[in-house]
Amino acid sequence: MIKVGIVGGTGYTGVELLRLLLRHEAVALTQITSRGEAGRRLDDLFPNLRGATDLAFTDPADAALAECDVVFFATPHNVAMQTVPGLIEAGVRVIDLSADYRLRHVPTWEQWYGEPHTSPDLCALAVYGLPEVNRPAIKEAQLVACPGCYPTSVQLGFLPLLERQLVDTDHLIASSASGASGAGRQGKIANLLTEAGDSFKAYGVGGHRHLPEIEQGLAAIAQSSVNLTFVPHLVPMSRGIHSTLFATLVDTAGDLQGLFEQRYKDEPFVDVLPAGQLPETRSVRGANACQIAVTRPQGRSTVVVTAVIDNLVKGAAGQAVQCMNLMFDLPETQGLNVIALMP
Amino acid sequence: MIKVGIVGGTGYTGVELLRLLLRHEAVALTQITSRGEAGRRLDDLFPNLRGATDLAFTDPADAALAECDVVFFATPHNVAMQTVPGLIEAGVRVIDLSADYRLRHVPTWEQWYGEPHTSPDLCALAVYGLPEVNRPAIKEAQLVACPGCYPTSVQLGFLPLLERQLVDTDHLIASSASGASGAGRQGKIANLLTEAGDSFKAYGVGGHRHLPEIEQGLAAIAQSSVNLTFVPHLVPMSRGIHSTLFATLVDTAGDLQGLFEQRYKDEPFVDVLPAGQLPETRSVRGANACQIAVTRPQGRSTVVVTAVIDNLVKGAAGQAVQCMNLMFDLPETQGLNVIALMP
């Protein structure tokens, strides 16, 4: 059994990790920390866990994290980078679901997050945890930086086009939409049911922190510089991300449907829909899946890719467990073959 | 492996059965019928099933149902009673999720459903599939009539009070509320997002078909006649039933919290919340669980019980699988220890 610890288990990413790890047959969850909820039973905070665990939150200061085989960080940015260096030194493997180690270029991180990075050396060590791109490196990694939710959907959608240099990388466009759980479990007026419900809006058009992460990933895939215009939107639903991607084809001769199917045919969690079908976020609710469609409207030169994931699963906790499975030589799908909840 | 067939798999109860049975390790799903969708792949109709099955719907006329060990009926009322007699004769076990065999008194059934019952003899044979009441009989049953969703929540909520004769059975009140999946997957204007969304209403106040079923069950529990006023409501959400039950205590001396905890302490799927907590439907979304709280506001003589289930799981497909586990001597919880999806 793999001894697992979780730092910061009171957010939506945390409770989703719990849902998956408490049913993962190779995992023994031994520690879960929270400064604010130390001593409180998990199932008191999250009644959906009643019957599934008797654990209580531990104060981070008291947690025996160094005794774990792997520690997940499900914290806001800026927290992991304080604690991870010590764990790395102690030989513990770390899967960070926050943004702290996603950007390789430290000054870019510092510019977008508005503060100095306190463990910049580890940024080079960290492996970006997108298995469809980095599977071999993830297996060997000691520190995995899990991709953000928007970045997962955008990178998986553009990937086949960029790998084959089929599109103009100077004018990529991503119009993405997320359910409200993407904003976290914090008491902000903007995320009240009465504010975010029955409405739709764009936000962060001037600059969202996922932009540099996506551009870094797309550039690595394309092996060239890229310019992305990224507009996220807030949807009145709990879970799900839908990315609508636009690019101008520089080569219109190819069979795009075949290209996508071929690229992802061996990927257990990326599913190219049959031609003519379009994905819906609800088809992957609760599942570690990305469903993708590729279309060329009116046969023109603009290609449209639509991709959906559950932001808390393939966009966060599920992808983290997928990385863990790779790191510990478990079947990649173990604990993850959950069927999406519909309706 | 138990060979399982499903009749009528295109509704919400059907797809929920599929979600559970396709991951049940003792089950081999061999047949699923639909007159309207015969030949179509399941995962074409329900994209959440992609990767989980290659089955297609079969025309009922062509289905080899008699070769199954057990057949589930996930059909509207009036369908099962046409086909079940033949299966019973062939020795197949049947779990009917529809209303056809729920009422023991055939004239009452005919009055509420407005048509003659075509296999009235089987009504006496059928075992009412509420394991918390009828576990031994379910194990032996050839034909199980699964309870309706409202009836499950109302009966589990009143049960400890009625078994102990603690309340006035002449004036029981159930104010229940259901998500829209309770209305089924049919194209009715009243159930459009634009009609049922962002609104709340009572319906069927003059008489709902679940009333005679609930009264039959409560009377059996109380061993006396009962009068229930039952008001169902429609909630703008997909899944979940919440029942708020009111009764006048004839004996106010007892420890109600202790009574409920004691009654359900060995039940794997009924969970009495700690005193002071109240259940929410989302805590059981996707799970085969009933969460219950009992309260005596202001210390007066009216007791209030609130109970939640997922109408498609403990109120339908999950309860049916629980019955199947009992009928085939499997662990009662097999395939059902799913953690609810939150948020």
Add this chain to the structure above:
Amino acid sequence: MIKVGIVGGTGYTGVELLRLLLRHEAVALTQITSRGEAGRRLDDLFPNLRGATDLAFTDPADAALAECDVVFFATPHNVAMQTVPGLIEAGVRVIDLSADYRLRHVPTWEQWYGEPHTSPDLCALAVYGLPEVNRPAIKEAQLVACPGCYPTSVQLGFLPLLERQLVDTDHLIASSASGASGAGRQGKIANLLTEAGDSFKAYGVGGHRHLPEIEQGLAAIAQSSVNLTFVPHLVPMSRGIHSTLFATLVDTAGDLQGLFEQRYKDEPFVDVLPAGQLPETRSVRGANACQIAVTRPQGRSTVVVTAVIDNLVKGAAGQAVQCMNLMFDLPETQGLNVIALMP
């Protein structure tokens, strides 16, 4: 033109008052205060007001409230009672939408609100602003205490039965449900879209602050003591209250439909639906209307009344404007004949 001030305009009751008063032809809105938002334009906080007003919030300390003809308080409880005495002394009329002056019995107020009342004398002066009960007194009042949202729906629903002593007042039951705007515009986790959305729950079963207000009102109507069991629920929608009321008839001879129609035939904002119809909250969204249905299921002795209002209109801002119209001898419906928004 009536010079109007508003204290506390940043909540949902405040913005709803603005929507109504900015289109009321007899009103000149001159002051609107907010400590937190002083100096900010109203339409910056509430973009739905763009084009409707150029006003900005004023610091309460700087507001010339004493120069107004009437001041509305749209504040949390405990605020009005600090400022109202001075305004009353200055001859200003006050319409308080908060709870401060709703209870005539000061010790009861202090018990439920957990603090001393700082202007207890005014509790006797205040007129309870339910026009269907207190119209003459409201016309003459200097201080109106507007009813809470739940209390409005429950009192209007029980009123005809209680006035005629038709029901057992010892066991009244109200199972009510409210949209999330009833919880106010504050950043609380429990009211996030991700928490309150797609779920349904009861709350405050042990005791809600609206209980003593409702019992006070029902007792006044019935001219006798009453015992009410009141269970509020949270519905995943923005606006609307639905109350399902249960009582045992002590006289079952009467024509309840006729009684309700007769009682409300001259009320401009209470609408008894034709027999057989049931109200939905969306039918009154944005309108100052209460729609009511009365039913006697199975012809038994339990009568069921269902009543809907928009909690922010007939349950708050609209009722306050209706009171203002009465106080200033305007047509009672002026500024209030808005048609509900559907869908």
Add this chain to the structure above:
Amino acid sequence: MIKVGIVGGTGYTGVELLRLLLRHEAVALTQITSRGEAGRRLDDLFPNLRGATDLAFTDPADAALAECDVVFFATPHNVAMQTVPGLIEAGVRVIDLSADYRLRHVPTWEQWYGEPHTSPDLCALAVYGLPEVNRPAIKEAQLVACPGCYPTSVQLGFLPLLERQLVDTDHLIASSASGASGAGRQGKIANLLTEAGDSFKAYGVGGHRHLPEIEQGLAAIAQSSVNLTFVPHLVPMSRGIHSTLFATLVDTAGDLQGLFEQRYKDEPFVDVLPAGQLPETRSVRGANACQIAVTRPQGRSTVVVTAVIDNLVKGAAGQAVQCMNLMFDLPETQGLNVIALMP
């Protein structure tokens, strides 16, 4: 008083027209037809209209439409073109909210709608009812073809850029999202709360009927051919359209914020938000308003415009009333200065 008739009043556009016209002081609504609901009171079908009208639906065959000053068609496509020619001949003015007369090029209409046009001659007579583009022609028009909901938002968003030839018209992109009322009031499974709720998807990527209408409008504005990639999405909400528009600037020197503000400064129903603010659909719920923001992310060459309307108001019924006001020399804003409902 203008004598007004409505053909097809049972859909969402119809009930919205009723909400506006029943409160319009210059209008006498005399006829409203429906084949299916003839004889039924309007307020029986739409309880939000109780107290606002005593009218009943008339069978189209019996309606005295020729006696009206103006007739609105709130019908599916293919209906108006059967009846409009007779009305035009009788000298009645017509405002068609359907798609029948929106396209000037009849073969294009026939290609996208898959049937012959039965009154092609009137396509040239019809004036496209977008006042911000065609105000003078609308005033004189006998037949107005009201724009579709998506087309209104997309054209108003691109208009200032196209009029000044600032963008590459070969690669325009519109990623739009609509509430479910855009799909109409018909009992289709795809629009059930249980299907469209709590989910997000694109649809019609291969080709939506609004595409040729938008391209025709944009080309007229730009005075050049245009290529638009248009992807509509379905949002789990009742009302509202949000369009996110992308274009490549061919001239990056200008002050885009100033350009938009200048272009719309005299438009009563188009509102350019201050720099840095982004529109939300709820800010215009129920109002005849379009709120717009223009942004140039990262100072790059891609300009992003976001625009919101209420699809049933500025996208349908409100715009139709605005056209009527122009046609009958009424103040353009009469009956339309409703403040949006928030929350």
